[in-house]
Amino acid sequence: MADQKIACGIVLYNPDFRRLKLTIASVCDQVSGLIFVDNGSGQDCACQIRELLTERYGKNTDDILIENHENRGIAVALNQIMTQAERMGYSHVLTLDDDSRCDVELVRVLKHCLRYPKAGMICPDAVQEDESHDQKEKANVDDNATGIDVCCERSHMNDMSHHVSLAEDCITAGSLVSVAAWRESGGFDEKMFIDFVDMDFCATLREHGYRIYHVSNIAVHQRYGNVSKSFRIFGRKFYLFNYPPARIYYSVRNQIYFIRKHRGRHSIRISSRLLFLFGYIGKHLVFENNRAACAKAILQGCKEGVLMRTDT
Missing domain, CATH: 3.90.550.10 (Spore Coat Polysaccharide Biosynthesis Protein SpsA; Chain A)
Known part of the structure; x- marks a missing residue:
C-alpha cells in the first residue's frame, strides 16, 4: 500500500x-x-x-x-x-x-x-x-x-x-x-x-x-439539512428536512430514474427502493408546510423520471 x-x-x-x-x-x-x-x-x-x-x-x-x-x-x-x-x-x-x-x-x-x-x-x-x-x-x-x-x-x-x-x-x-x-x-x-x-x-x-x-x-x-419536523411510525423515528421544492423534484425524479436504470441488474433491491420512494413522497405530502408546491414538484419529478433515457 x-x-x-x-x-x-x-x-x-x-x-x-x-x-x-x-x-x-x-x-x-x-x-x-x-x-x-x-x-x-x-x-x-x-x-x-x-x-x-x-x-x-x-x-x-x-x-x-x-x-x-x-x-x-x-x-x-x-x-x-x-x-x-x-x-x-x-x-x-x-x-x-x-x-x-x-x-x-x-x-x-x-x-x-x-x-x-x-x-x-x-x-x-x-x-x-x-x-x-x-x-x-x-x-x-x-x-x-x-x-x-x-x-x-x-x-x-x-x-x-x-x-x-x-x-x-x-x-x-x-x-x-x-x-x-x-x-x-x-x-x-x-x-x-x-x-x-x-x-x-x-x-x-x-x-x-x-x-x-x-x-x-x-x-x-x-450536516444533512435543517430538520423541520420529526415523527414516529411503528416506533421508528423519521426526520423531515427543510428542503425546497426544487430539491424534492430532483430527489423524486432521480429515484425513479435510478430504479429504471438498474432494474434487472441485481445491483439494487427494487422492492426496498420503491418502498423508500413511496415513503419519501408520502411524508412530504403529509407533513410538508407548503403542500401545494411540494405536490407540484413531486408530480413533475415523477413525469420526468419516467421519461429520462437510461441508456448511456
Whole structure:
C-alpha cells in the first residue's frame, strides 16, 4: 500500500467559510493533496474561495481549484475532481462536501482496507453533526454477503476496533474512491445533477464487479439539512428536512430514474427502493408546510423520471 497516493476532493457551493476551514483543517494532514471544484458559487463567493486557498496553499491554485461559472451539479463536479486526480497521479480520492468534518485517523483507517479484493469504494460511519456518536447513521450493510475476510482493525490512536463489512451503498462524503474503479465504471452519472448520485455510483460500481466496504467506529461528520419536523411510525423515528421544492423534484425524479436504470441488474433491491420512494413522497405530502408546491414538484419529478433515457 506504500505506492497508494491519496487526494481529497471537495465540492464547493456557496460554502460557509467557517465550516469550510474546519473541513480543510480536519483532512489536510491526512492526504497528499487537495482538489476543489467551485460549482458556480457566484463571483463574490468565488473570489473569497480563491483568497482562502491562495493564503493557505500559495499563489498558484490552478492545479487544485476548478471553477465552474454555473452550478453544473454534484455529479459533474465529482467527475472533474476524479479527472484531475487521475491527471495528477493519485490512485484514490477521499470525496467530501464543503461542510464535512473528518475524524483524525479517517484516511489511515480507510486506507488500510485497500488490500481487500476489488475495493472500489471504502466508507466510514456517517454522523449527523448535531447528534451524538450514538446516533450514527450506518451504511446499508449487507449482512448476508459472502466472500469477504471480515476482520477487526485497531486504531493506534484510541485502540478501538473497526469492523469491516460489505455494503450495498454509501454516501460519497467521507468515502475513499478508487480512481481506476471510477474510470472503468464510467464515473458519476451527470444526468442526475443532485440527489441519489452516490447511490447510483455505488450500484454502477457493483455492476462492474467492484465492492463497497464499510468500516465502523470511524466517521465523517455531516450536516444533512435543517430538520423541520420529526415523527414516529411503528416506533421508528423519521426526520423531515427543510428542503425546497426544487430539491424534492430532483430527489423524486432521480429515484425513479435510478430504479429504471438498474432494474434487472441485481445491483439494487427494487422492492426496498420503491418502498423508500413511496415513503419519501408520502411524508412530504403529509407533513410538508407548503403542500401545494411540494405536490407540484413531486408530480413533475415523477413525469420526468419516467421519461429520462437510461441508456448511456
